[in-house]
Amino acid sequence: MKHFIKLLSVSAFLFIYLLSGSLTSQAQVSLNFSNAPTLESGTALTQGAKYRFSNVAPGTDALVTLTTITANTQLITIDNNASSTARFQPTIYTTAPGAAVGYVRFDFQLVATGTTIPRAVPGVLISAQDIDGTSGTNREFIEFVGLTNTS
Numbered sequence: 001m002k003h004f005i006k007l008l009s010v011s012a013f014l015f016i017y018l019l020s021g022s023l024t025s026q027a028q029v030s031l032n033f034s035n036a037p038t039l040e041s042g043t044a045l046t047q048g049a050k051y052r053f054s055n056v057a058p059g060t061d062a063l064v065t066l067t068t069i070t071a072n073t074q075l076i077t078i079d080n081n082a083s084s085t086a087r088f089q090p091t092i093y094t095t096a097p098g099a100a101v102g103y104v105r106f107d108f109q110l111v112a113t114g115t116t117i118p119r120a121v122p123g124v125l126i127s128a129q130d131i132d133g134t135s136g137t138n139r140e141f142i143e144f145v146g147l148t149n150t151s
Contacts, residue, residue, distance in 0.1 A: 028123040031056040034085035037064070037078055047074045053079075053088075056110070060119050063109045064088075073102035087129075 035054045040063065042049035047069045054060040069075060076091040083089070094102030112119045128142040 008110050028125050029057050029121050030086075031062065031088075031126050032086045033062070033079055033088045034081070042066075045078065051078055055113065057121050057124075060121055061111050061113050061115075063111055065107045065109075065117070066104060067107050068103070068105035070094075070096070070102050070104075072096040072100070073104060075104050 018101065020035065033053050033056060037051040037055075039051045040050040040052050045066075047066055050063060050065045054063060056062045065077070066075065073094040076093055077092055080089045080091045090104065090106070092102075092104050096102035110119050110121050110124075111117055126144060131140040131142055
């Protein structure tokens with residue numbers, strides 16, 4: 001008897017475009033999202049909205065754009081600081097039926113503080129935590145793509 005696993009009904013895509021430097025032989029930098037974001041453009045928590053997180057690293061802000069929010073998916077909060085203020089922790093809810101995939105795509109750009117000038121930050125650390133879903137039928141995953149370097 002074959003068993004099929006429903007892989008995705010709740011999904012959180014994090015497509016991250018970090019303008020970071022080479023990860024070899026350089027100091028490591030952990031981004032810190034503890035400062036409350038400000039809405040730079042668009043309508044809060046909707047596709048197209050752009051947020052600024054100030055001072056995520058010395059002399060560096062993060063511009064976070066919501067480039068995709070699929071049908072049956074809602075971004076509840078851009079950054080939930082309940083468990084750790086330093087982490088980027090969006091809250092996403094989806095009612096995507098059956099094996100349908102619901103997700104939010106976040107694009108990140110590191111810029112010089114207070115500007116839109118791209119900034120290379122060498123050795124940026126990226127990790128994902130608690131992406132195991134909420135039940136036997138709900139699954140989450142994170143995907144990092146398009147990492148580029150401006151230096």
